[in-house]
Amino acid sequence: MDTLITHSSILIIGILLLAAFLTPLVGRVSERARNILVIGSLAFAAALVFALARDISFNGIHVYALGASSPGLATPEGFMVPVRIVLEVDGMSILMGIIWSIVALAATVFSLSHMSKETGQTRFYTLVLLMVAGGFGMMFTGDLFNLFVFLEITSISGAALIASRTRFADTQEGGFKYIVISSVASLMVLFAIGVLYSQYNLLNVGALAQAMQYTMLDRMALVILIAAFAMKLGAVPVHMWLSDAYSVAPVSVTVLLIAASQSCMYALMRTCFTLYGVTADLTAVGWIIIVSGILSMFIGVTMAIRQTDITRLIAYNCICESGFMLVGIGVGLAVLADPGALAAYGTTAISGAIFHMINHALFEGLLFLAAGAIFYRIGTRDLNQMGGLGHTMKFTAVFFLLGALASSGIPPFNGFASKILIYESVYQFSPILTIIGIFVSIITLAVFIKVFFSAFAGAPLPRYKDVKEVPRTMIAAMAVLAVMIILFGLFPGLITDWIIRPATDALLDQAAYINAIVGAIP
């Protein structure tokens, strides 16, 4: 068991990559065996993530150097700096891993029925496994170049998955936009990495953070990294692609895309807090992120309320919810150089943002799966064509309502718990930001009242009288997310104590991240 834990970080990525390459072979033999391989590998990766989380909670940061005589030996003998491919998993990385593993498993179980009538399923599952492996790589990697490589893997597989239903023209357009945006963002990330490498001859995040001088070139690299990750996560004003891509993808893929955008949020946080951290005065960066967050909240929700395409509406709601996280992170960055303010409310703002990341993945995931369930049964995303579905699709209606209430920040669901942390802490920084946040939450509720009324309420429409509830696997996938929303809402103290505060502490403890690598010099 100890050996398994020692190698778990690379095993999580390696097993999924291996399963991705085996899927086309197994798929030729039997569809059932292929599905077992896909679900089994994802479940095993999830189990390893939880085992690794337990190990990190007891033993601290997990470092794994590929090709080293000892996995923890990041710097080879005779070298002063780490040169190997290094995975570094701390409280923040493993939190992202937990989100990613739960969402990936739920989305893939949902796909078993949702995609059962589509062609090219073997290719679909191969790409899903590649995307999940890429996501884990982004979260666990300890060096910038591999961050770029895993970002590319996630982006390319994501674009192919968006366009996987080739019988729809809009999926091709959505996939094209996603790959253009992702390629530009990835190349800009690579350019910024090149700028940093040209100065320090380093790619390792910990070693780079230690060497960081915050020169003019470092500032330019920071701007480029922030802009690229902001575009990938769909922050206003570089958000327009998100609704075009999310709304046309199969919903199980959209759920993965949400989690992938969270990994870009993670990369943004890692860049600001770990790579630059206390070396630089990030007040201006914090304000840029706050402004982008406020714009994301306001434009996201006002665009959402206007939509009549259910998945496009939820996609705009995703932009809005990302705004809450950006405001929390921005406030944390703006007061990073002020220990008093950081202790008084900055840390809580960051905790609220991190808590909202996990909640966002759960309730937006549930909303998209419920929207996908409707599309599966009635074949349209147009709210104008819907009505009275709550009479025949009771489970879907309840799950959608649950996701909608959580997204709107209605107590006692999980969205409220994370939003109250953000409201309360941000209020001490600037009360107007909290007022805007509460106003946006109220509009979010109005958005989902519109959807629930249009789709589920009212008298049953004659054309949908034969519509049935979706298959059990789809209900099971939605139920998993619904149960987690309720549990996270009822026991927020437990969640913050177990995973959110350790993640926040890990993010703010730049010295520990650096020492875990640099301290490994023989």
Added chain:
Amino acid sequence: MTSMLESGYVFWNPIIWLIAFVVVLVIVFFFRRQGRQDYKKDTAQAQIFLCGEEVPEAEQRHIRADNIYWGLFETLKGYYDQVLRPHTGIVNDYILWFVAVIAISAIIILIAG
């Protein structure tokens, strides 16, 4: 307590909220029970229009999503005209916004430090 969420200034306990919710629910149910008991389900009392007006078919009386909040959209027409303008659907425009964000952020960071 595992339900309690503390942030330094306020606390949030969903279990207490749930207990309060159930108490309010019981009070509401009690007042509802005080209402008229002579309501008959399958009589004219259950008709939508007591005057006898014919009830339209379900398709006709369902309010479509397009019509919900139409007054809000009419009032905010000026705002929506401005907000919708950058949402062209053309990926070249999206990249232009990205370039603009980099340029503005760079100016701010280089000046502000």
